[in-house]
Amino acid sequence: MRLPENAFCPVCNKVFEEGDDIVFCPECGTPHHRDCYKAVGHCVNRGLHASGYSYYDDMKPQEVNETEEEETPDSLASIFESFKKDEKEENEQSNPIFFPSIPEFDSVYDKDNEKIGGESVSDFAVTIRTNIPRFINIFKEFEYKGRKTSWNWGAFFFGSLYLFFRKMYKQGFAFLCAFVAVVWGSCFAMTKLAPNYVEAAKGFAQLYAQNKLTTQDVEALAKIPDISKVSIILYVSIAIILVIRIILALFADKFYKTTVCDFIKSVNNQLKDGASFVQTPMFSAQNSEMTQLQMKRYYLARRGGTSFFMPLMAGLAIYFLSSLALSTLFYGIGL
Secondary structure, X not given: OOOOOOOXXXXXXXXXXXXXXXXXXXXXXOEEEHXXXXXXXXXXXXXXXXXXXXXXXXXXXXXXXXXXXXXXXXXXHHHHXXXXXXXXXXOOOOOHHHOOOOOOHHHXXXXXXXXXXXXXXXXXXXXXXXXXXXXXXXXXXXXXXXXXXXXOHHHHHHXXXXXXXXXXXXXXXXXXXXXXXXXXXXXXXXXXXXXXXXXXXXXXXXHHHOXXXXXXXXXXXXXXXXXXXXXXXXXXXXXXXXXXXXXXHHHHHHHHHHHHHHHHHHHHXXXXXXXXXXXXXHHHOOOOOOOXXXXXXXXXXXXXXOOOHHHHHHHHHHHHHHHHHHHHHHOOOOO
């Protein structure tokens, strides 16, 4: 199709330039940048299709007589300005920036009429943000097939750090405490069940710190009578940690479904109680205003998704507490 002069994309409001990748609505002929069309998922004038709306009918210049012929350029500009104003008022579509990291969101998930925990799949998708198909499929199996568990390799290998990465803070804190408890419990068990080894280990640690450690010292530590008890304590601790990781891997997706669902419900309940979103000055500067639905989804996307800061903080906490436990054991602070 041929574009009128100075035609612009109704999503980003930028005038089309030579070389732009442009797609046209098959029903009304409205042109869009391909990326803009994908972000919105449909023609911005979809609500006008039922009335027989045609983009090119609006773009036709009005008939003028000879005395008005010189004013045609100004009249055409007025048509474009009027069209831009009507587009802003009548359409409830979003600028692509409102759906970060989910360029195919509307076209894929907004048409899914199924519910997860009583909430729409589209709300789940925009809240999850990354690896969406995997989680949506698993959540549906929990919801409709009665599945109780799944397997999450990320949770198995990274433990509580994975929970913090997915913003499951309550569960992450609980499993972090469980891991730290195993470490401290192991150290406490050694002081009670293998006191000879602990005393020898303290001397070993002091010699190592003073760089006076010899081969004979290493051999002497290995021959301590309590070494067998220490081995049993370590094997039991490793087994407990492995069991914790397996439990976490089996239930991490279930925890995540509950966390996401509770968050979405809290937002929707506040909206039902009369709360509303207010567009900030930063986004008011955009070319189009957001509706309440668009602002809700942007809020879900910002508060959902993943976090790299919290796993880092949790990792530092684990390192500090584990080091403190070992220092208590080997440097004689005492438990």
